[in-house]
Amino acid sequence: MAEITTEDGVQIDLVSGERMKKLRSMEKIRLILDGVRDGNIVILEEGLSPDEESKLIEVTMTEISPDEFAGIEIESYPQQEPNPGFFSRLFGHNPPNKLTVIGPANRIETLHKDKNLIRALVT
Template identity: 60%
Template structure:
């Protein structure tokens, strides 16, 4: 049997095919098994809030300890009223790393780098 930590890299295409609740369940089920999840495209702010809300309900004293989640900072919105009015994206979600709180610790986070320490189970 292989020892270590499983890392699941989930493409933007796969995430785009799922509803918000399907994304949350996919992530949470994976993390509750002790896996690290890396999303090519981050979650929308309302999806992040719902993920945290559901996670808080599923924490148990002797079992699941919650999640650690880091996302690259959102890219700046386009400048000016016209850019926003004619199709400029208000915010663009970016790569997100999610894992069990007792296994994933963020060491450093910058605009283009997330350094994390991952312990085995």
């Protein structure tokens, strides 16, 4: 994990897809939430599966407290499948997201998102 820090700034944790592949789902969620609870912005190279993203939101909701943890803000680019097959569509196979940006809800605000850009304000 690469860390970018500045004095009185924001720490950004850039997590490689290779590292995430070595972790089980709950380990991924803990890695993300521990970083965000510390006030860091976590950027995942390959993102989470839809099930993992749902579980991340579920676990986050149980940890929110008014004085300590405001929750998370999460934005992802969807993985682009050139032509998903019939069975993929039939069984609802959703590929994992690509780049995912996660940060503390009280420090990051998404200003704009489209297929080529995620613009966020970090305070």
